[in-house]
Amino acid sequence: MKGMLPRFFAMLFGFFMVSVPLLAHHGNSAYDMSKTTSYKATITKFEYSNPHTQVWFDVTDEKGNVEHWVAETTNPGMLNRVGWTRDTLKPGDQVTLIANPNKVGARVVFLEKVVFSDGKELTTAKAF
Amino acid sequence: MQVRFAGSLVVLIAGLSFSPSMLAQTSQPSGTSKAPAGTSATTTSTTHDLSGVWMQYADGTEPGFARMNGVDDRVRPPLTPWGQARFDTAKPLMGPRAVGGAEDSAALHCEPSGPPQLLILPNPFEFVQIPGRVFMFFEELHIWRTIWTDGRPLPKDPDPSWLGYSVGRWEDNTFIVETVGFNDKVWADLAGNPRSEQMHLTERYHRLNHDTLEQQIVIDDPKSYTKTWVSPPKLHKLEPTWEIAEWFCATSEEQTYDEQVRKPSGVAPSK
Numbered sequence: 588m589k590g591m592l593p594r595f596f597a598m599l600f601g602f603f604m605v606s607v608p609l610l611a612h613h614g615n616s617a618y619d620m621s622k623t624t625s626y627k628a629t630i631t632k633f634e635y636s637n638p639h640t641q642v643w644f645d646v647t648d649e650k651g652n653v654e655h656w657v658a659e660t661t662n663p664g665m666l667n668r669v670g671w672t673r674d675t676l677k678p679g680d681q682v683t684l685i686a687n688p689n690k691v692g693a694r695v696v697f698l699e700k701v702v703f704s705d706g707k708e709l710t711t712a713k714a715f
Numbered sequence: 716m717q718v719r720f721a722g723s724l725v726v727l728i729a730g731l732s733f734s735p736s737m738l739a740q741t742s743q744p745s746g747t748s749k750a751p752a753g754t755s756a757t758t759t760s761t762t763h764d765l766s767g768v769w770m771q772y773a774d775g776t777e778p779g780f781a782r783m784n785g786v787d788d789r790v791r792p793p794l795t796p797w798g799q800a801r802f803d804t805a806k807p808l809m810g811p812r813a814v815g816g817a818e819d820s821a822a823l824h825c826e827p828s829g830p831p832q833l834l835i836l837p838n839p840f841e842f843v844q845i846p847g848r849v850f851m852f853f854e855e856l857h858i859w860r861t862i863w864t865d866g867r868p869l870p871k872d873p874d875p876s877w878l879g880y881s882v883g884r885w886e887d888n889t890f891i892v893e894t895v896g897f898n899d900k901v902w903a904d905l906a907g908n909p910r911s912e913q914m915h916l917t918e919r920y921h922r923l924n925h926d927t928l929e930q931q932i933v934i935d936d937p938k939s940y941t942k943t944w945v946s947p948p949k950l951h952k953l954e955p956t957w958e959i960a961e962w963f964c965a966t967s968e969e970q971t972y973d974e975q976v977r978k979p980s981g982v983a984p985s986k
Binding site: 588614615616617636637638639657659662663664667668679689690691695 | 810815883960965968972976
């Protein structure tokens with residue numbers, strides 16, 4: 588009983604954290620929003636624009652093959668409110684991207700979080 | 716010097732006389748992020764005043780639908796034959812019929828949006844009140860809307876339009892907005908449910924407390940639906956530090972996104 592209250596609040600916190608605002612008028616049916624995948628990414632382009640911000644990146648596999656990917660996320664207006672700027676990412680940056688995978692295997696995913704090389708994290712949205 | 720001091724004092728007193736209600740709208744801490752438990756308590760400062768930037772609460776609906784059920788298709792009445800035909804031809808952005816990369820809607824062509832779809836999207840809007848009218852400024856597509864509050868009636872035969880023609884009134888502490896004169900070029904929601912030129916839309920806004928606004932959307936559209944569509948109330952949170960950002964639909968940006976991201980997102984890689 589004693590530990591139930593903290594657990595309840597932890598669950599409540601988790602509930603609100605995952606209930607993030609998602610795509611607006613373009614839908615998100617291409618992505619499996621119930622799963623996340625991690626990508627060791629080298630940024631190639633950062634398009635901080637409407638309707639959806641785009642993070643273009645390369646992933647190199649064990650054999651040295653380079654794959655070209657893009658992660659989309661919400662618009663700059665919403666991202667600004669959770670700490671993003673147009674300079675958050677730049678070509679050459681090496682980061683870990685946490686994203687919802689594509690349902691059909693296309694190299695287009697939906698970004699949830701960036702983990703920088705110093706360990707700092709930036710989400711694409713928060714519970715308001 | 717004395718005259719200047721007296722003048723400053725008058726300005727100061729005038730400022731203080733007007734400032735409490737303004738401060739109440741902009742500077743009070745937001746407090747809890749949780750929705751209140753059904754209280755209908757209001758204060759003098761919030762009565763008949765909706766001013767401020769509002770954002771939907773998260774509500775725990777399934778991923779992909781978060782915050783977008785102000786028009787709730789779980790309680791949608793049956794479609795008319797006309798409504799069904801419209802629904803069947805829609806390529807929706809959300810819901811079980813949505814196919815990644817194959818969506819189509821007015822928004823994807825940089826066309827305007829309109830109520831009720833405009834009201835349910837997960838982006839903030841701002842109420843601004845002046846004598847005789849209330850404005851709503853939407854971040855989504857940077858659209859603004861006039862709600863006339865000077866007592867005028869709804870027009871009898873308005874030209875169809877994206878936003879319709881809106882009048883508003885207060886009944887106790889609820890602001891009721893009625894709108895007619897819509898076109899049928901935009902869906903009622905993101906799942907492809909239609910709206911027609913016969914739609915009579917009613918919105919009810921009730922401030923539960925300083926930080927929380929309840930919004931309810933009622934769609935009376937006999938051309939599309941066999942009964943009135945009454946969605947459950949949806950809560951919005953006051954965001955006193957937010958400004959409505961610029962978000963136009965720029966054709967160049969939209970086309971780039973469409974060709975480079977949205978359409979490829981539905982194409983499986985060749986083996």
